[in-house]
Amino acid sequence: DLLLLRADPGAAIGDDVNLEKSGKGQGSRPALLSIAMVSRSPMAMPSLNNEKVAHEAAQGAASLQLIDGKGNFDETGLDSFVKAIRLAECGLSYAVVAIMGPQSSGKSTLLNHLFNTSFREMDAFAGRSQTTQGVWLARAKDIDPCTIIMDLEGTDGRERGEDDTAFEKQSALFALAVSDIVLINMWCHDIGREQAANKPLLKTVFQVMMRLFTPRKTTLLFVIRDKTRTPLSTLEPILRGDVQKIWEGAPKPPQYQGTELTQFFTVEVTALANFEEKPELFEEQVSELRERFNNSIQPGGLAGDRRGVVPGSAFRISISDIWKIIKENKDLDLPAHKVMVATVRCEEIAHEKLNELLADPEWHELDESSKKGLVPGFGKKLSGLLHKHLSAYDNEAAYFDDSVRTAKRNYLVTKALEAVQPAYQAVVSAIRNESLNKFKQEMKQWAEQPAGTEGFADAVRRCSEQALSDFDKGCSDAYVSQAHWDNVKLREKLQRDIDAHAQTVRGEKLAAISAAMEKRVENALLEPAGALFDAATPDTWVSIRKLLSHETEAAKAALLTEIAGFEPDDIEKKKMLDHVSTFARGIVERQARKEAAQALLRMKDRFTTSFSHDAESLPRLWSEKDDIRAIAKEARSMSLKGLAILAAIQLDDDASDRIEPALNSLLEPPNSQEAIKSKDFSSDGDGAVLSSNPLATSSWDGVSADVTLLTPVQCKNIWRQFKAETDFTISQALAAQEAHRNSSSWLPPPWAIAAIVVLGFNEFMALLRNPLYLLIFFVVYLLGKALWVQLDIAAEFRHGFVAGFLSLSTKLLPTVMGMLTKLAQQGSKVAGGGNNGSERNKRYQEYDMQNFASQDSFSDNSTTSQDSSHGGSGVRNRQFRNPPEPAY
Numbered sequence: 001d002l003l004l005l006r007a008d009p010g011a012a013i014g015d016d017v018n019l020e021k022s023g024k025g026q027g028s029r030p031a032l033l034s035i036a037m038v039s040r041s042p043m044a045m046p047s048l049n050n051e052k053v054a055h056e057a058a059q060g061a062a063s064l065q066l067i068d069g070k071g072n073f074d075e076t077g078l079d080s081f082v083k084a085i086r087l088a089e090c091g092l093s094y095a096v097v098a099i100m101g102p103q104s105s106g107k108s109t110l111l112n113h114l115f116n117t118s119f120r121e122m123d124a125f126a127g128r129s130q131t132t133q134g135v136w137l138a139r140a141k142d143i144d145p146c147t148i149i150m151d152l153e154g155t156d157g158r159e160r161g162e163d164d165t166a167f168e169k170q171s172a173l174f175a176l177a178v179s180d181i182v183l184i185n186m187w188c189h190d191i192g193r194e195q196a197a198n199k200p201l202l203k204t205v206f207q208v209m210m211r212l213f214t215p216r217k218t219t220l221l222f223v224i225r226d227k228t229r230t231p232l233s234t235l236e237p238i239l240r241g242d243v244q245k246i247w248e249g250a251p252k253p254p255q256y257q258g259t260e261l262t263q264f265f266t267v268e269v270t271a272l273a274n275f276e277e278k279p280e281l282f283e284e285q286v287s288e289l290r291e292r293f294n295n296s297i298q299p300g301g302l303a304g305d306r307r308g309v310v311p312g313s314a315f316r317i318s319i320s321d322i323w324k325i326i327k328e329n330k331d332l333d334l335p336a337h338k339v340m341v342a343t344v345r346c347e348e349i350a351h352e353k354l355n356e357l358l359a360d361p362e363w364h365e366l367d368e369s370s371k372k373g374l375v376p377g378f379g380k381k382l383s384g385l386l387h388k389h390l391s392a393y394d395n396e397a398a399y400f401d402d403s404v405r406t407a408k409r410n411y412l413v414t415k416a417l418e419a420v421q422p423a424y425q426a427v428v429s430a431i432r433n434e435s436l437n438k439f440k441q442e443m444k445q446w447a448e449q450p451a452g453t454e455g456f457a458d459a460v461r462r463c464s465e466q467a468l469s470d471f472d473k474g475c476s477d478a479y480v481s482q483a484h485w486d487n488v489k490l491r492e493k494l495q496r497d498i499d500a501h502a503q504t505v506r507g508e509k510l511a512a513i514s515a516a517m518e519k520r521v522e523n524a525l526l527e528p529a530g531a532l533f534d535a536a537t538p539d540t541w542v543s544i545r546k547l548l549s550h551e552t553e554a555a556k557a558a559l560l561t562e563i564a565g566f567e568p569d570d571i572e573k574k575k576m577l578d579h580v581s582t583f584a585r586g587i588v589e590r591q592a593r594k595e596a597a598q599a600l601l602r603m604k605d606r607f608t609t610s611f612s613h614d615a616e617s618l619p620r621l622w623s624e625k626d627d628i629r630a631i632a633k634e635a636r637s638m639s640l641k642g643l644a645i646l647a648a649i650q651l652d653d654d655a656s657d658r659i660e661p662a663l664n665s666l667l668e669p670p671n672s673q674e675a676i677k678s679k680d681f682s683s684d685g686d687g688a689v690l691s692s693n694p695l696a697t698s699s700w701d702g703v704s705a706d707v708t709l710l711t712p713v714q715c716k717n718i719w720r721q722f723k724a725e726t727d728f729t730i731s732q733a734l735a736a737q738e739a740h741r742n743s744s745s746w747l748p749p750p751w752a753i754a755a756i757v758v759l760g761f762n763e764f765m766a767l768l769r770n771p772l773y774l775l776i777f778f779v780v781y782l783l784g785k786a787l788w789v790q791l792d793i794a795a796e797f798r799h800g801f802v803a804g805f806l807s808l809s810t811k812l813l814p815t816v817m818g819m820l821t822k823l824a825q826q827g828s829k830v831a832g833g834g835n836n837g838s839e840r841n842k843r844y845q846e847y848d849m850q851n852f853a854s855q856d857s858f859s860d861n862s863t864t865s866q867d868s869s870h871g872g873s874g875v876r877n878r879q880f881r882n883p884p885e886p887a888y
């Protein structure tokens with residue numbers, strides 16, 4: 001809305017109005033003439049007509065006062081009128097006809113007869129006075145195309161006075177600016193007259209025409225009224241000559257100097273008989289003239305040459321704006337006006353179409369669907385929708401200025417695309433997610449396939465290409481033809497996500513392969529390496545190195561086969577192979593450290609195995625022939641070799657030539673060989689350590705600390721402990737040997753036998769002569785033998801005479817009592833008869849008897865098998881003392 005401070009008729013919008021300084025405002029007249037609010041809005045100005053009148057004017061049944069005598073423009077009425085005749089739908093197919101001429105020259109009468117309109121006519125009996133004031137509007141009946149008729153206030157009216165020609169000029173300019181055909185009503189008798197009433201009018205027309213920068217090439221149809229007998233062929237040249245003269249005499253701006261009249265106007269002339277005197281002829285001629293208005297805008301028609309037509313939808317804005325500019329007394333730049341009209345209208349249409357798009361149920365459905373995920377055919381649907389509303393814009397804006405129309409179309413497209421883009425983004429995001437999920441699913445399926453079916457890299461390539469292809473297909477399905485949105489970044493993101501997932505899967509798979517490989521290597525190395533350490537042969541480390549090398553190479557070969565499908569690069573491949581080597585080595589090292597931690601135990605086992613078993617791995621029975629010291633030394637030497645093996649990890653370098661000699665010094669006596677002979681094995685041998693001994697250091701010569709498992713000092717300590725713990729075994733062996741020696745010479749010496757024979761001959765003979773003595777002797781022998789076995793007397797005295805005597809003194813009585821009890825029980829059983837005893841007692845009897853028999857036989861062996869390290873007879877005796885529960 002614009003506020004116009006109207007200080008004088010010449011003031012225009014935008015002019016500074018300073019009332020105090022206004023020269024025109026000073027003097028006797030008041031400074032402030034009027035303040036008026038003017039507006040483009042149809043509702044801003046009170047309507048000169050009501051809606052009923054507008055509709056009647058649209059039917060030709062009435063006329064609409066568009067501009068009143070004071071220059072007020074009825075936009076509301078015009079709006080109703082335009083809507084009533086549905087001018088917007090006409091596009092450019094409509095024509096505007098205006099009539100100019102002197103007051104009371106029969107203009108309204110002519111229009112009514114010509115177009116079947118109802119403009120007010122002067123009452124013939126009331127005298128010639130002004131009937132039409134301002135500008136009136138009506139639609140011609142039965143004329144095609146739609147023709148809007150404008151009846152203008154007559155010129156030279158007495159009512160306005162000679163000086164007030166402003167409105168006359170304004171309305172003439174208005175008629176020229178908006179009309180395709182201007183009828184110029186003139187009396188026949190004015191033709192050729194110098195003071196004819198039309199001459200000022202024509203002068204006015206031509207003058208104001210110059211204020212149209214680009215005239216529309218309006219058709220000026222001169223209608224000669226009250227035609228006399230003079231033929232038109234005579235009148236017309238005179239009239240054209242008059243018009244030409246007036247044209248030439250009209251002042252022109254420099255750019256139009258020398259311009260021909262025909263460049264601006266198409267001049268047509270017609271003549272009509274006197275309406276009052278020859279009504280029939282008048283009607284007939286009017287009827288003929290009427291035919292010329294049918295299809296007037298077609299080429300060759302009355303307005304066939306017209307230019308700069310405003311589309312029907314912009315007619316209201318256009319003529320309203322033109323009148324405003326005319327009222328502001330500004331030059332009327334029709335091209336600029338046209339652009340302005342196009343801008344306003346195209347913008348209105350664009351907004352209208354945008355709102356229609358956003359309110360379209362089809363769009364709402366599409367928008368809702370896009371929020372839920374994939375929408376098949378999204379691009380086609382949305383493109384169709386956009387096309388529908390853009391086409392509607394194109395249709396409505398078709399007749400507007402090209403550049404404006406295109407600009408506003410672009411604006412509409414931009415706004416429409418802004419509105420629909422979120423839905424599109426949602427759809428392509430869903431497509432991307434779908435593609436990524438499909439890729440993940442396919443990779444999962446690949447992982448479930450049997451190994452070796454398809455390489456990982458091949459599977460990734462295949463699935464990746466498939467996912468990207470799906471994405472591309474989805475995007476082309478969602479492609480909006482009006483938008484040209486590309487999804488390059490989204491595709492790149494999808495590619496990145498695919499790569500990231502593939503990398504994750506790859507990492508997991510390679511880790512699994514690596515773990516399986518580690519397990520395989522561990523299985524292949526751990527136990528064999530343990531067995532090799534256990535065997536502790538001189539070539540233990542050689543064998544371990546061979547084993548490690550073989551298994552590592554085998555694992556590497558298997559790994560290379562398994563990872564081939566993953567297409568690792570050289571660096572990665574090397575890293576994985578190195579890991580296998582490191583891991584395999586670590587297994588061996590770990591086993592070596594474990595073995596080293598149990599070095600003492602291993603040495604003792606080794607010693608026991610070697611010391612207590614002969615060459616056929618059978619347990620030794622120590623006899624006098626056995627050289628226990630030599631055997632013990634050999635066994636210790638073997639244990640020492642085992643210790644040498646465990647002293648350092650020798651995977652790279654064989655350090656046995658440095659470790660073994662150093663350790664062998666432990667076997668040497670502290671001072672000399674004689675010293676060791678005199679030295680008891682229970683001594684700890686500390687005297688063997690000399691200050692210059694290599695075992696007094698914390699590192700082996702030429703062996704790094706990394707691979708050292710047991711330092712020399714640690715080895716020496718282990719040796720000391722080992723010796724201490726094996727001393728007892730050796731002393732046991734010596735004792736057993738001594739016992740064996742003693743037991744094997746049970747016969748008394750020959751001189752003793754001779755003495756017994758000589759001295760005991762009488763007793764011997766007495767014994768032989770008396771069988772009772774012999775029986776008593778036999779019974780005593782049996783009882784003595786039984787007590788010997790039962791009490792294990794030999795074993796009791798093994799720990800010394802006193803200890804054996806004390807032990808036997810406590811056991812003797814209970815044992816004798818036990819034996820007597822048993823004998824008594826057996827005696828009672830025998831007395832009671834075999835049938836009275838239970839089966840159980842019988843079995844016990846049998847068992848006891850067997851036991852006695854076994855003890856008997858074993859007792860012989862037990863005297864020769866005294867190896868305490870294997871449990872010996874003590875174990876066996878315990879078994880006999882606790883007979884198993886018989887099975888029933």
Ligand SMILES: Nc1nc2c(ncn2[C@@H]2O[C@H](COP(=O)(O)OP(=O)(O)OP(=O)(O)O)[C@@H](O)[C@H]2O)c(=O)[nH]1
Nearest residue numbers: 103104105106107108109122124130131132154275
């Ligand atoms: N002599 C003559 N009179 C006519 C003719 N046509 C109409 N009249 C009469 O002229 C008078 C004025 O007619 P209008 O049609 O009102 O004239 P007008 O030019 O519209 O008048 P304004 O609107 O006041 O300018 C009427 O009395 C008509 O009867 C004609 O062809 N010849």
